[in-house]
Amino acid sequence: xxxxxxxxxxLTRAKTAQYINExxxxxxxxxxxQEVLVFxxxxxxxxxxxxxxxxxxxxxxxxxGAFTGEIGNEQLExxxxxxxxxxxxxxxxxxxxxxxxxxxxxNFYKELGFKIVYCIGESLQIREAGDKVMMEYLYSQFDxxxxxxxxxxxxxxxxxxxxxxxxxxxxxxxxxxLKLKEKCKAxxxxxxxxxxxxxxxxxxxxxxxxxxxxxxxxxxxxxxxxVEFAQQIENK
Numbered sequence: 001x002x003x004x005x006x007x008x009x010x011l012t013r014a015k016t017a018q019y020i021n022e023x024x025x026x027x028x029x030x031x032x033x034q035e036v037l038v039f040x041x042x043x044x045x046x047x048x049x050x051x052x053x054x055x056x057x058x059x060x061x062x063x064x065g066a067f068t069g070e071i072g073n074e075q076l077e078x079x080x081x082x083x084x085x086x087x088x089x090x091x092x093x094x095x096x097x098x099x100x101x102x103x104x105x106x107n108f109y110k111e112l113g114f115k116i117v118y119c120i121g122e123s124l125q126i127r128e129a130g131d132k133v134m135m136e137y138l139y140s141q142f143d144x145x146x147x148x149x150x151x152x153x154x155x156x157x158x159x160x161x162x163x164x165x166x167x168x169x170x171x172x173x174x175x176x177x178l179k180l181k182e183k184c185k186a187x188x189x190x191x192x193x194x195x196x197x198x199x200x201x202x203x204x205x206x207x208x209x210x211x212x213x214x215x216x217x218x219x220x221x222x223x224x225x226x227v228e229f230a231q232q233i234e235n236k
Contacts, residue, residue: 001203001230002153002187002210004037004117005217006057006085007044016044020052022220027051027227034230035210037117039085042071047079055083055117058091061108073112083115087141089159103144115151117212119191120180124160135179147184154186155212161192162214168192170205177207199226203233 011019020038027036028051039055040046048054060070076084086106091097109116120141122134138156146152156176161167168176177188190202191212202211203226210230217223 001234002035002037002189003223003227003230004039004055004155004189004210004212005223006039006088006191006212006214007041007218008057008090008214009041010215010218011041011044013044013046016040017046019220020046020048020054023224023227024048024050024052026220026224030228030231032227032231034227034234036227037083045076045079045081053083053115054079054081055085055115056081057085057088059084059105059109061105073109082113083117084109085117085119087119089119089121089157089162093159099141099143106145110146110149110151113151115153116149117153117155117189118145119155119157119212121157121159121162121192127158127160131175135176138176138180139183142184147186149186152184152186153189154180154184155189155191156180157191157212159192165193167194167198167202170201173202173208174206177205181207194226196222196225200229200233203230 037053037055039057056076059076060067060072062072064072064074087102120138122137126137127134158168173190180188187209189210189212190208194202194211194213195216
């Protein structure tokens with residue numbers, strides 16, 4: 001399974017380094033074989049060699065240049081980073097990234113061979129419009145995206161469930177995941193109010209290949225507990 005922590009705009013460089021070391025020590029001590037990804041804030045990116053894969057939450061579709069406030073591949077190269085999160089709902093709906101901009105970014109980092117965690121999701125309004133409308137909306141977020149890309153991971157995050165504590169029913173998650181898998185064969189993660197109290201159930205659902213965790217991953221012990229759930233499920 002794939003267990004990913006999106007640390008968002010949290011933790012200083014020093015706290016992030018401590019966090020990564022704690023997770024790395026846990027993985028080694030407990031012989032964890034799951035794929036573990038950590039996406040720190042841009043100012044807290046670090047060079048790390050081990051079981052934990054460090055990824056970028058975002059980067060501009062350029063090697064470098066006059067793009068104030070952005071980082072490019074040159075900055076990622078400094079830390080040997082070859083994993084990136086693209087299309088997160090906060091980039092789409094808070095920052096205002098369009099599908100065209102997201103596709104440009106996807107293609108740029110695809111050409112560089114990056115592992116791409118590509119996020120899709122729907123608002124509550126779209127969900128309440130019915131399954132047909134919802135699935136058409138989710139599929140539309142694949143427009144321009146190479147869903148056959150060998151280093152693609154898809155993360156399904158219902159926007160209305162992110163950070164709210166509200167989680168779709170298990171039946172709803174399985175239904176959406178299985179429909180998405182008909183469209184795209186890449187590993188499919190679930191994200192949206194994933195926490196220690198529900199991760200074990202979510203990881204065991206049909207069609208769920210892992211989880212993308214936000215705020216509940218900020219405490220290393222909690223994140224490690226969720227990694228251990230995945231290991232236990234695989235060992236059964």
